[in-house]
Amino acid sequence: MFAKLTMLILGLGLLAALLLVNRQRRYEIVGETVRLHAEIQQLQRAIQERKVRVTEATKPAELEAMKNGLSEQWKSIGDRTQLFDQLEGLEVEKTTFVDPGMELGG
């Protein structure tokens, strides 16, 4: 009889322990859920901040200033004043190109 009672108590104790383990795991899952929720919120906030920064950085005045600050090599051809200055100074060189039509007497 004593053995049966002991088994019963141990069984119940085990059940209670399992329930407490289950509870602990639930706490951990809930805690993780809340942490992830906060992280998602933080990320969404960060995304919105980036959007605002992109808007600020792509204002026409900003783009114009950026364009003016570019070094010569990054400018579009139309804006390369130095390039045209250089081209104007170049002399026409003799070419070694032979027109095939001329060689054939055409």
Add this chain to the structure above:
Amino acid sequence: MTFENRNQSIINSTARWGRLSVGLIAIGIAATLFKVAWLKVDPPVQLGDRSGAEQRVNYEPRFRGEITDRNGRTLAIDSPCWRLALDPSYFCSHGYRKMVGEEAGEIGARPDLDLVIDQKLTLLAGPLGLAQEQLRVHKLRTITAKLDDLIGIPKRELTRRLIDAPATKQYVVLEKLLKEWQVDAIRSWLDGRNIGLLLEKRTERRYYGPESLQMIVGKCRDNGVGGSGIEQRREENLQSVRGELKTRRTSRGTVISIPMGSYERGRHGTDFTLTIDAQIQLMAEEALRAQIEVQNAGGGRCVVIDPSNGDILAMVDILNRRPDVEEVILDDPMRRVEPKLGRDRNMIDAFEPGSTFKPFIWSGALEAGVGTRHSVDLKRINVEAVRIKGRRTTVKDAGINAYRGPIKKIDTILIKSLNTGMAEMVRKLSNQEMRSIVKRFGFGSRTNCGLAGAAEHPGQITSLENWSFANTTISVSFGHEVAVTTLQMVRAFSAFCCEGMMPQLRISGHSDVANKGGIDLGPHLLKTRALNPEIARRTKNALRQVVLRGTLKNYGRSDRYSMFGKSGTADLPNPKGGYFKDRYTSNVIAGAPFQDPRIVVYCVIDDPKKNHYGGQVAGPVVKQVVDAALMHLGVKPDLVVEGAEHRASLGTLPLHPGGE
């Protein structure tokens, strides 16, 4: 019964009772263990408050929808920011703050007064209370000095805000918008301590784009609800719904559970795209502003639309108050207080257009049979002022050099903008026919473009009962006795660009928006017929001649794009009755390019002082906007001008694409 038997019976009985007791105790322990486990695993809600656990709510920040122009350029966006608040009761009670405020102006500003305050406090709270308050005040001085040091808000200003805060306020806002570096500095200093400082997540609505767009985009109130313009009209689309997550936590902050149904999902606002092109808006604004200054005008309006689909590309309204002029243009005081709350006169204010109204009546009259079924005696026109029986004033032609003939074709009436010719043309039309022409072009009804709603002015047309030939028909034929809005004018003019069809104007519902999904497309693309295609083409040809040979040839003619249009100069109504003799509303409407019109531009300049003829005053603005807008839209110039080598390679289209 023997002694042994009796003993045995007692022993058996004791053992039975013993087993029963042990069994009961075991069941009791088991039940207790089960109950404890049950309470730990799933505690009843009723016990929530007694278990030491507390409920905490985590709010999900949600952002109001972004407003962009047709090219995706941001015009309004929510920016995440932080607000710094302080719990004053953590430092000193309201009574002390009030006394300090009355006596010294601020805490610690005049140490000599501390004695007086201390005496008062001793009377009120006793020596222990005084010591407590002094400790708190010391803490407050420390924190204000520290914040001054950390984020640069002056110490005096901080203390002043604390003193002024009413007792009912749990938190006093110290700074509405903190920058990121300020937040980082405060956080690193706090290091998780609770000293009554609160950093709260907030959003700030930021606006971009040209100044003249402010009235269209509108304003968002402090509570996040749209207060004017698109922000108000599209509140349903733009508004966000804040979500929340309720959790139960121990006093140490460990999350215990998320009760059933405690999560409410939030929703970001839906982004909203306008048909406005911010760049064209800026060009129109700059051109109009410059001309208003040159002409010393009381204001001006400029509208640009795409006639093929009714998209409003730009809508500018500028008011200019002149100190030396007695203004008769209706003022807009709200605009001076807050430009976003201004009244957009393009939709709200109606005016008499003058000769720019002639193309509608001219084309309507042609369609009604004038010139075919009803002949017009061209010889009668323009020889002298026309007297109409029952009319107070004679009809005569105006202009810098009023045209004096010859008139061989009915088109000349429109090309040379002849009031006498218009009067002859409408002579055969009944009142009903004349009124139906005006109605057919949409005058007298709102454009319902999706911005002003019921506040939009429908224009003003005389009722049929009050309509008379002598005064109404004749006056309306050259744009008087009829009130229109700029939006109505561009909508009606689109009929000449689209083979007689008028589009439904819209401020939203750009075709690309459909791909984003979930966005209210606004009014669907609707077109209504105002004219038959042949008459529309004929009117367009005549309007091209206006630019080449008529009132727009000097000031409103582009050398890149073939424009067609009409100018108008209307007398400005006098608020005391009648019209001013020397004050005008100058306006020009034009479309371009001729073959495939991509834009319609309408400019109205109110009460110019330097010049007053429509072509001279508003013509340069329209020309400038046509050139700039079409270049911006990537439309190839269709005119070749002699000597302009860079344009020669662009094509060989004739100078007069209308076949002139």
